Amino acid sequence: MLALLLALGLALLLLAGASMVSGSAALARLLGVPPLVIGLTVVAFGTSAPELAVNVTAAVQGSGDVAFGNIIGSNLANVGLILAVSAIVSPLAVQSVVLTREIPMMLLASTAVVVMGFDSIRTADASQYDRAEGLVLLLLFTVFLYYTVVETLRKRGTDSLVQQARTRVPVERLGSIGASMALVAFGMVGLGLGGSLTVHGAVGIATALGASPDLIALTIVAVGTSLPELSASVIAARRGEADLAVGNVVGSNIFNLLFVLGVTASIQPVPVPAEGHPDLIAMLALAVAVLALAFGRRRIGRLQGGLLLLLYLGFVIWRIA
Numbered sequence: 467m468l469a470l471l472l473a474l475g476l477a478l479l480l481l482a483g484a485s486m487v488s489g490s491a492a493l494a495r496l497l498g499v500p501p502l503v504i505g506l507t508v509v510a511f512g513t514s515a516p517e518l519a520v521n522v523t524a525a526v527q528g529s530g531d532v533a534f535g536n537i538i539g540s541n542l543a544n545v546g547l548i549l550a551v552s553a554i555v556s557p558l559a560v561q562s563v564v565l566t567r568e569i570p571m572m573l574l575a576s577t578a579v580v581v582m583g584f585d586s587i588r589t590a591d592a593s594q595y596d597r598a599e600g601l602v603l604l605l606l607f608t609v610f611l612y613y614t615v616v617e618t619l620r621k622r623g624t625d626s627l628v629q630q631a632r633t634r635v636p637v638e639r640l641g642s643i644g645a646s647m648a649l650v651a652f653g654m655v656g657l658g659l660g661g662s663l664t665v666h667g668a669v670g671i672a673t674a675l676g677a678s679p680d681l682i683a684l685t686i687v688a689v690g691t692s693l694p695e696l697s698a699s700v701i702a703a704r705r706g707e708a709d710l711a712v713g714n715v716v717g718s719n720i721f722n723l724l725f726v727l728g729v730t731a732s733i734q735p736v737p738v739p740a741e742g743h744p745d746l747i748a749m750l751a752l753a754v755a756v757l758a759l760a761f762g763r764r765r766i767g768r769l770q771g772g773l774l775l776l777l778y779l780g781f782v783i784w785r786i787a
Contacts, residue, residue, distance in 0.1 A: 468667050468670040468671045468674060469667070469671065470667075471663055471666060471667035471670070472663070472664060472667030472668055472671060472686070472687075472690075473667075474663055474667075475660045475662070475663030475664030475665075475666075475667055476516075476660070476664055476687075476690035476691070476693075477660075478656050478659060478660030478663065479515075479516035479519060479520070479656070479657060479660035479664060479690075479691060480516065480693055481656060481660075482515070482519075482652065482653045482654075482655070482656025482657045482659075482660055484653075485649045485650075485652050485653040485656065488649055489645075489646045489647065489648070489649025489650040489651075489652075489653060492645075492646040492649070496643055496646065497643075514718055514721045514722055514725070514726055515653070515657055516657070516660070516690075516691035516693075517536055517537065517540050517691045517692075517722055517726050518657075518725075518726045518729065519657040519660060519664075520532070520533070520536050520664050520665060520683075520687060520691060521533040521536055521537065521726055521727075521729070521730040522729065522730060522733065523662050523664075523665045524536070524665050524730075525730045525733040525734040525736070526733065526734070527665060528734070529665055529669055529679060530594075530734065530735065530736045530737045531678065531679045531680040531683070531737065531739045532665055532668055532669065532679050532680065532682075532683040532687070533683075533730050533736050534680055534683070534736050534737070534738060534739060534742055535679070535680035535681065535682070535683025535684035535687070535688065535739070535742075535745075536683045536684075536687050536688055536691060537722050537723070537726055537727050537730075538684060538688075538742070538745045538746060538749050539683060539684035539685060539687070539688025539689070539745070540688045540691055540692050540718075540722055541576070541719045541722055541723065541749050541752075542684075542688070542745070542748060542749055542752060542778060542781070543688050543689050543692045543778070544692055544715045544718055544719050544722075545715065545719070545752040545753065545755075545756055545774060545778070546752055546774050546775060546777055546778020546779075546781070547689065547692070547696070547775065547778055548692060548696045548699050548700075548715055549699065549711075549712070549715045549756065549766070549771070549774060550771040550772070550773075550774035550775035550778065551696070551699075551700060551771070551775065552699040552700055552703040552711045552712075552715075552771070553703070553766040553767060553768060553770060553771025553774070554768050554771040554772060554775070555700055555703045555704055556703040556704060556706065556708070557708075557765055557766065557767040557768060557771075558703060558708040558711055558712055558765060558766045558767075558771075559708045559764065559765045560708070560712055560760040560764050560765055560766060561712075565757075565760060565761060565764065567614075568712075568713060568716045568717065568720075569716055569753075569756060569757050569760065570757070571610055571716075571720055572716050572719050572720050572723075572753055572756075573750075573753045573754065573757060575603075575606065575719070575720050575723040575724050576719075576723065576749055576750045576753040577750060578602075578603070578606065578723075579595075579603070579723050579727065579746065579749075580746045580747070580749070580750050582595055582599045582602075583595070583738045583742070583743065583746045584743065584746075585738075593737070593738035593742075593743075594735045594736060594737040594738060595727060595730075595731040595735060595736040595738075596731065596735045597731060597732050597735065599731055600727070600728045600729070600730070600731025600732035600733075600736075601728070601732060602728075603723065603724045603725075603727055603728035603731070604724065604725065604728035604729070604732065606724050606728075607720075607721075607724035607725045607728060610720060610724065664687060664690075664691075668682045668683055668686070668687050669682075671686075678739060678741070680739040680741070680742060681741075681785065681786070684745060684785065685782060685785070685786070692718075699711040699714050699715055708765075712760075712766070716756075719753070741785075744785075745785070748781050751777075752774070752777065752778070755773075755774065755777065756774075759773075759774070
């Protein structure tokens with residue numbers, strides 16, 4: 467029953483997230499919002515909406531260990547599973563802007579979260595992400611988003627972007643404003659309900675198995691909430707859109723660390739579980755590995771993808787054992 471509850475929650479999260487992305491994107495375009503803004507806000511939020519829903523629910527219910535495991539586990543899965551599988555499907559060429567801005571920003575965000583997570587080394591208190599640190603993460607996210615928007619608009623201009631959007635998605639295919647708002651409303655309700663079911667299922671399974679909730683969140687819940695990124699990146703890799711496949715993973719990791727964790731910690735402090743510090747180190751190590759693998763040849767090939775996958779699977783097996 468608990469497994470069914472968890473599966474139902476994850477399925478509802480995925481369906482609701484897809485509904486919110488479709489409805490919000492259509493509504494924004496119908497109202498004349500530039501597609502760049504849609505990509506940096508609606509799409510970024512949509513692919514991380516399951517993580518956000520689970521974490522906000524966990525924070526409200528006082529299950530901070532689930533919130534921690536979901537965020538760190540999702541970032542581990544994004545790099546060690548999703549990016550790795552995408553590279554195995556089709557080698558990924560990495561654009562220079564991703565190397566000089568996006569991946570370093572992911573590394574910076576990972577480093578900031580790791581440093582904040584080791585409070586017990588600096589003080590006598592238990593490690594946790596408090597509200598002040600949550601606000602700092604949200605501030606960093608705002609700076610990153612502002613810099614990305616301004617830099618992209620400076621180079622490309624909004625008029626050409628709007629024209630490209632109209633060429634790719636004819637207005638008549640977007641539907642009415644009412645239908646778009648209905649999709650958004652369904653997405654919001656579904657995310658709330660799916661998040662609640664997922665947290666209840668995960669905590670119940672952990673209790674029944676005698677495992678810690680953060681371990682269930684780090685593995686099962688994290689991979690489940692990362693399925694939107696997996697689908698988007700693998701499809702992009704098969705179509706030869708390497709920059710989209712890489713950018714989706716890197717952008718999602720930045721969004722998870724700065725926005726999702728920032729929002730969660732602002733609602734309720736997120737404690738670092740007793741076994742959470744190795745998870746933080748592993749997340750940072752994979753971020754460094756991506757930069758190192760991509761920097762030399764500016765591509766992540768099948769060999770590098772296989773290496774990332776082995777590192778991820780080895781870590782998961784070690785954590786479960």
